[in-house]
Amino acid sequence: MNDKKERISHVLNYIKAEYFLKYGMEMDEWTVINFAEIREHFAVMRKELNANLLESKKLQQTFKGSISSINFASDKQSFVHGLGISIPYAVCTLILGLLCYYYLSTFKMYQAVSRYVEDMKNIESYQGLIREGNIRTENEVEYLILKQAKTGDNTFGQVYEFDAKRKEVRVPLRRLK
Known part of the structure:
Protein backbone atom coordinates (compact mmCIF):
# COMPACT_ATOMS: atom_id res chain seq x y z
CA MET A 1 0.00 0.00 0.00
CA ASN A 2 2.83 2.35 0.83
CA ASP A 3 4.47 1.56 -2.50
CA LYS A 4 1.33 2.58 -4.36
CA LYS A 5 1.08 5.86 -2.41
CA GLU A 6 4.72 6.61 -3.16
CA ARG A 7 4.18 5.99 -6.87
CA ILE A 8 1.12 8.24 -6.95
CA SER A 9 2.97 10.93 -5.01
CA HIS A 10 5.92 10.64 -7.37
CA VAL A 11 3.65 11.03 -10.45
CA LEU A 12 1.88 14.02 -8.91
CA ASN A 13 5.20 15.69 -8.04
CA TYR A 14 6.44 15.02 -11.58
CA ILE A 15 3.36 16.71 -13.05
CA LYS A 16 3.77 19.68 -10.66
CA ALA A 17 7.44 20.07 -11.61
CA GLU A 18 6.73 19.76 -15.31
CA TYR A 19 4.01 22.42 -15.12
CA PHE A 20 6.25 24.71 -13.00
CA LEU A 21 9.13 24.41 -15.49
CA LYS A 22 6.89 25.10 -18.46
CA TYR A 23 4.72 27.93 -17.09
CA GLY A 24 6.57 29.17 -13.97
CA MET A 25 3.51 28.69 -11.74
CA GLU A 26 2.81 26.20 -9.02
CA MET A 27 -0.35 24.00 -9.09
CA ASP A 28 -2.58 23.06 -6.18
CA GLU A 29 -3.22 19.39 -5.27
CA TRP A 30 -6.66 18.99 -6.94
CA THR A 31 -5.49 20.45 -10.23
CA VAL A 32 -2.56 18.03 -10.26
CA ILE A 33 -4.93 15.09 -9.60
CA ASN A 34 -7.18 16.22 -12.45
CA PHE A 35 -4.20 16.50 -14.78
CA ALA A 36 -3.08 12.98 -13.79
CA GLU A 37 -6.57 11.59 -14.60
CA ILE A 38 -6.64 13.40 -17.92
CA ARG A 39 -3.17 12.08 -18.82
CA GLU A 40 -4.23 8.54 -17.92
CA HIS A 41 -7.32 8.75 -20.15
CA PHE A 42 -5.35 10.28 -22.99
CA ALA A 43 -2.80 7.46 -22.73
CA VAL A 44 -5.55 4.87 -23.14
CA MET A 45 -7.03 6.79 -26.08
CA ARG A 46 -3.59 7.14 -27.68
CA LYS A 47 -3.07 3.35 -27.48
CA GLU A 48 -6.45 2.69 -29.12
CA LEU A 49 -5.76 5.28 -31.80
CA ASN A 50 -2.37 3.72 -32.60
CA ALA A 51 -3.94 0.24 -32.81
CA ASN A 52 -6.61 1.58 -35.20
CA LEU A 53 -3.99 3.32 -37.33
CA LEU A 54 -1.98 0.10 -37.62
CA GLU A 55 -5.09 -1.85 -38.61
CA SER A 56 -5.98 0.84 -41.14
CA LYS A 57 -2.50 0.64 -42.69
CA LYS A 58 -2.75 -3.16 -42.95
CA LEU A 59 -6.14 -2.89 -44.70
CA GLN A 60 -4.79 -0.19 -46.98
CA GLN A 61 -1.91 -2.45 -48.03
CA THR A 62 -4.36 -5.30 -48.64
CA PHE A 63 -6.55 -3.14 -50.88
CA LYS A 64 -3.60 -1.64 -52.77
CA GLY A 65 -2.69 -5.03 -54.22
CA SER A 66 -6.23 -6.12 -55.07
CA ILE A 67 -7.68 -3.02 -56.72
CA SER A 68 -6.63 -1.91 -60.15
CA SER A 69 -7.90 1.26 -61.74
CA ILE A 70 -8.70 1.57 -65.41
CA ASN A 71 -8.69 4.87 -67.25
CA PHE A 72 -10.48 5.40 -70.55
CA ALA A 73 -9.99 8.01 -73.21
CA SER A 74 -13.71 8.41 -73.90
CA ASP A 75 -17.15 7.48 -72.66
CA LYS A 76 -17.55 5.15 -75.64
CA GLN A 77 -14.51 3.10 -74.57
CA SER A 78 -15.78 2.80 -71.00
CA PHE A 79 -19.24 1.76 -72.25
CA VAL A 80 -17.76 -0.93 -74.53
CA HIS A 81 -15.58 -2.20 -71.66
CA GLY A 82 -18.57 -2.39 -69.30
CA LEU A 83 -20.64 -4.08 -72.00
CA GLY A 84 -17.86 -6.63 -72.58
CA ILE A 85 -17.80 -7.46 -68.88
CA SER A 86 -21.56 -7.72 -68.38
CA ILE A 87 -22.77 -9.19 -71.70
CA PRO A 88 -21.78 -12.82 -70.95
CA TYR A 89 -23.84 -12.71 -67.75
CA ALA A 90 -26.76 -11.09 -69.58
CA VAL A 91 -26.66 -13.72 -72.35
CA CYS A 92 -26.49 -16.56 -69.83
CA THR A 93 -29.43 -15.08 -67.91
CA LEU A 94 -31.43 -14.68 -71.11
CA ILE A 95 -30.74 -18.25 -72.23
CA LEU A 96 -31.59 -19.59 -68.79
CA GLY A 97 -34.82 -17.59 -68.78
CA LEU A 98 -35.80 -18.86 -72.23
CA LEU A 99 -35.07 -22.45 -71.21
CA CYS A 100 -37.19 -22.06 -68.06
CA TYR A 101 -40.01 -20.51 -70.10
CA TYR A 102 -39.84 -23.31 -72.69
CA TYR A 103 -39.78 -25.99 -69.98
CA LEU A 104 -42.70 -24.50 -68.07
CA SER A 105 -44.82 -23.92 -71.17
CA THR A 106 -44.09 -27.43 -72.46
CA PHE A 107 -44.83 -28.89 -69.04
CA LYS A 108 -48.15 -27.04 -68.83
CA MET A 109 -49.06 -28.15 -72.36
CA TYR A 110 -48.12 -31.74 -71.46
CA GLN A 111 -50.32 -31.57 -68.36
CA ALA A 112 -53.24 -30.23 -70.41
CA VAL A 113 -52.86 -32.98 -73.02
CA SER A 114 -52.47 -35.59 -70.31
CA ARG A 115 -55.67 -34.42 -68.60
CA TYR A 116 -57.48 -34.40 -71.95
CA VAL A 117 -56.35 -37.94 -72.77
CA GLU A 118 -57.31 -39.12 -69.31
CA ASP A 119 -60.75 -37.53 -69.64
CA MET A 120 -61.26 -38.98 -73.14
CA LYS A 121 -60.42 -42.62 -72.49
CA ASN A 122 -62.68 -43.84 -75.34
CA ILE A 123 -61.40 -41.33 -77.89
CA GLU A 124 -60.14 -44.07 -80.23
CA SER A 125 -63.65 -45.50 -80.53
CA TYR A 126 -64.98 -42.14 -81.70
CA GLN A 127 -62.43 -41.56 -84.50
CA GLY A 128 -64.86 -42.68 -87.22
CA LEU A 129 -67.58 -40.43 -85.85
CA ILE A 130 -65.17 -37.51 -85.74
CA ARG A 131 -63.89 -38.14 -89.29
CA GLU A 132 -67.22 -38.95 -90.95
Whole structure:
Protein backbone atom coordinates (compact mmCIF):
# COMPACT_ATOMS: atom_id res chain seq x y z
CA MET A 1 0.00 0.00 0.00
CA ASN A 2 2.83 2.35 0.83
CA ASP A 3 4.47 1.56 -2.50
CA LYS A 4 1.33 2.58 -4.36
CA LYS A 5 1.08 5.86 -2.41
CA GLU A 6 4.72 6.61 -3.16
CA ARG A 7 4.18 5.99 -6.87
CA ILE A 8 1.12 8.24 -6.95
CA SER A 9 2.97 10.93 -5.01
CA HIS A 10 5.92 10.64 -7.37
CA VAL A 11 3.65 11.03 -10.45
CA LEU A 12 1.88 14.02 -8.91
CA ASN A 13 5.20 15.69 -8.04
CA TYR A 14 6.44 15.02 -11.58
CA ILE A 15 3.36 16.71 -13.05
CA LYS A 16 3.77 19.68 -10.66
CA ALA A 17 7.44 20.07 -11.61
CA GLU A 18 6.73 19.76 -15.31
CA TYR A 19 4.01 22.42 -15.12
CA PHE A 20 6.25 24.71 -13.00
CA LEU A 21 9.13 24.41 -15.49
CA LYS A 22 6.89 25.10 -18.46
CA TYR A 23 4.72 27.93 -17.09
CA GLY A 24 6.57 29.17 -13.97
CA MET A 25 3.51 28.69 -11.74
CA GLU A 26 2.81 26.20 -9.02
CA MET A 27 -0.35 24.00 -9.09
CA ASP A 28 -2.58 23.06 -6.18
CA GLU A 29 -3.22 19.39 -5.27
CA TRP A 30 -6.66 18.99 -6.94
CA THR A 31 -5.49 20.45 -10.23
CA VAL A 32 -2.56 18.03 -10.26
CA ILE A 33 -4.93 15.09 -9.60
CA ASN A 34 -7.18 16.22 -12.45
CA PHE A 35 -4.20 16.50 -14.78
CA ALA A 36 -3.08 12.98 -13.79
CA GLU A 37 -6.57 11.59 -14.60
CA ILE A 38 -6.64 13.40 -17.92
CA ARG A 39 -3.17 12.08 -18.82
CA GLU A 40 -4.23 8.54 -17.92
CA HIS A 41 -7.32 8.75 -20.15
CA PHE A 42 -5.35 10.28 -22.99
CA ALA A 43 -2.80 7.46 -22.73
CA VAL A 44 -5.55 4.87 -23.14
CA MET A 45 -7.03 6.79 -26.08
CA ARG A 46 -3.59 7.14 -27.68
CA LYS A 47 -3.07 3.35 -27.48
CA GLU A 48 -6.45 2.69 -29.12
CA LEU A 49 -5.76 5.28 -31.80
CA ASN A 50 -2.37 3.72 -32.60
CA ALA A 51 -3.94 0.24 -32.81
CA ASN A 52 -6.61 1.58 -35.20
CA LEU A 53 -3.99 3.32 -37.33
CA LEU A 54 -1.98 0.10 -37.62
CA GLU A 55 -5.09 -1.85 -38.61
CA SER A 56 -5.98 0.84 -41.14
CA LYS A 57 -2.50 0.64 -42.69
CA LYS A 58 -2.75 -3.16 -42.95
CA LEU A 59 -6.14 -2.89 -44.70
CA GLN A 60 -4.79 -0.19 -46.98
CA GLN A 61 -1.91 -2.45 -48.03
CA THR A 62 -4.36 -5.30 -48.64
CA PHE A 63 -6.55 -3.14 -50.88
CA LYS A 64 -3.60 -1.64 -52.77
CA GLY A 65 -2.69 -5.03 -54.22
CA SER A 66 -6.23 -6.12 -55.07
CA ILE A 67 -7.68 -3.02 -56.72
CA SER A 68 -6.63 -1.91 -60.15
CA SER A 69 -7.90 1.26 -61.74
CA ILE A 70 -8.70 1.57 -65.41
CA ASN A 71 -8.69 4.87 -67.25
CA PHE A 72 -10.48 5.40 -70.55
CA ALA A 73 -9.99 8.01 -73.21
CA SER A 74 -13.71 8.41 -73.90
CA ASP A 75 -17.15 7.48 -72.66
CA LYS A 76 -17.55 5.15 -75.64
CA GLN A 77 -14.51 3.10 -74.57
CA SER A 78 -15.78 2.80 -71.00
CA PHE A 79 -19.24 1.76 -72.25
CA VAL A 80 -17.76 -0.93 -74.53
CA HIS A 81 -15.58 -2.20 -71.66
CA GLY A 82 -18.57 -2.39 -69.30
CA LEU A 83 -20.64 -4.08 -72.00
CA GLY A 84 -17.86 -6.63 -72.58
CA ILE A 85 -17.80 -7.46 -68.88
CA SER A 86 -21.56 -7.72 -68.38
CA ILE A 87 -22.77 -9.19 -71.70
CA PRO A 88 -21.78 -12.82 -70.95
CA TYR A 89 -23.84 -12.71 -67.75
CA ALA A 90 -26.76 -11.09 -69.58
CA VAL A 91 -26.66 -13.72 -72.35
CA CYS A 92 -26.49 -16.56 -69.83
CA THR A 93 -29.43 -15.08 -67.91
CA LEU A 94 -31.43 -14.68 -71.11
CA ILE A 95 -30.74 -18.25 -72.23
CA LEU A 96 -31.59 -19.59 -68.79
CA GLY A 97 -34.82 -17.59 -68.78
CA LEU A 98 -35.80 -18.86 -72.23
CA LEU A 99 -35.07 -22.45 -71.21
CA CYS A 100 -37.19 -22.06 -68.06
CA TYR A 101 -40.01 -20.51 -70.10
CA TYR A 102 -39.84 -23.31 -72.69
CA TYR A 103 -39.78 -25.99 -69.98
CA LEU A 104 -42.70 -24.50 -68.07
CA SER A 105 -44.82 -23.92 -71.17
CA THR A 106 -44.09 -27.43 -72.46
CA PHE A 107 -44.83 -28.89 -69.04
CA LYS A 108 -48.15 -27.04 -68.83
CA MET A 109 -49.06 -28.15 -72.36
CA TYR A 110 -48.12 -31.74 -71.46
CA GLN A 111 -50.32 -31.57 -68.36
CA ALA A 112 -53.24 -30.23 -70.41
CA VAL A 113 -52.86 -32.98 -73.02
CA SER A 114 -52.47 -35.59 -70.31
CA ARG A 115 -55.67 -34.42 -68.60
CA TYR A 116 -57.48 -34.40 -71.95
CA VAL A 117 -56.35 -37.94 -72.77
CA GLU A 118 -57.31 -39.12 -69.31
CA ASP A 119 -60.75 -37.53 -69.64
CA MET A 120 -61.26 -38.98 -73.14
CA LYS A 121 -60.42 -42.62 -72.49
CA ASN A 122 -62.68 -43.84 -75.34
CA ILE A 123 -61.40 -41.33 -77.89
CA GLU A 124 -60.14 -44.07 -80.23
CA SER A 125 -63.65 -45.50 -80.53
CA TYR A 126 -64.98 -42.14 -81.70
CA GLN A 127 -62.43 -41.56 -84.50
CA GLY A 128 -64.86 -42.68 -87.22
CA LEU A 129 -67.58 -40.43 -85.85
CA ILE A 130 -65.17 -37.51 -85.74
CA ARG A 131 -63.89 -38.14 -89.29
CA GLU A 132 -67.22 -38.95 -90.95
CA GLY A 133 -69.69 -37.06 -88.76
CA ASN A 134 -71.84 -34.32 -90.22
CA ILE A 135 -72.49 -31.25 -88.05
CA ARG A 136 -75.12 -28.58 -88.72
CA THR A 137 -75.72 -25.36 -86.79
CA GLU A 138 -79.26 -24.10 -86.28
CA ASN A 139 -80.31 -21.34 -83.90
CA GLU A 140 -76.80 -21.19 -82.42
CA VAL A 141 -76.89 -24.90 -81.54
CA GLU A 142 -74.67 -27.52 -83.17
CA TYR A 143 -76.30 -30.84 -84.10
CA LEU A 144 -74.73 -34.12 -85.16
CA ILE A 145 -76.71 -35.25 -88.21
CA LEU A 146 -77.36 -38.99 -88.38
CA LYS A 147 -79.70 -40.95 -90.68
CA GLN A 148 -81.51 -44.11 -89.74
CA ALA A 149 -79.56 -47.14 -90.90
CA LYS A 150 -80.95 -49.51 -93.50
CA THR A 151 -80.44 -53.19 -92.87
CA GLY A 152 -76.77 -54.06 -93.29
CA ASP A 153 -75.75 -50.41 -93.80
CA ASN A 154 -73.15 -49.52 -91.20
CA THR A 155 -71.61 -46.28 -92.41
CA PHE A 156 -69.68 -45.40 -89.29
CA GLY A 157 -70.44 -41.98 -87.84
CA GLN A 158 -73.34 -41.25 -90.22
CA VAL A 159 -76.16 -43.63 -89.33
CA TYR A 160 -77.98 -44.86 -86.23
CA GLU A 161 -80.02 -47.88 -85.26
CA PHE A 162 -82.96 -47.76 -82.91
CA ASP A 163 -83.35 -50.65 -80.45
CA ALA A 164 -87.06 -50.72 -79.59
CA LYS A 165 -86.67 -53.27 -76.80
CA ARG A 166 -84.23 -51.14 -74.86
CA LYS A 167 -85.54 -47.86 -76.26
CA GLU A 168 -82.11 -46.56 -77.15
CA VAL A 169 -80.31 -45.16 -80.16
CA ARG A 170 -77.15 -46.95 -81.23
CA VAL A 171 -74.53 -45.23 -83.45
CA PRO A 172 -72.06 -47.59 -85.15
CA LEU A 173 -68.55 -46.28 -84.49
CA ARG A 174 -66.17 -49.01 -85.72
CA ARG A 175 -65.90 -52.73 -86.29
CA LEU A 176 -63.80 -54.57 -83.70
CA LYS A 177 -61.59 -57.27 -85.17
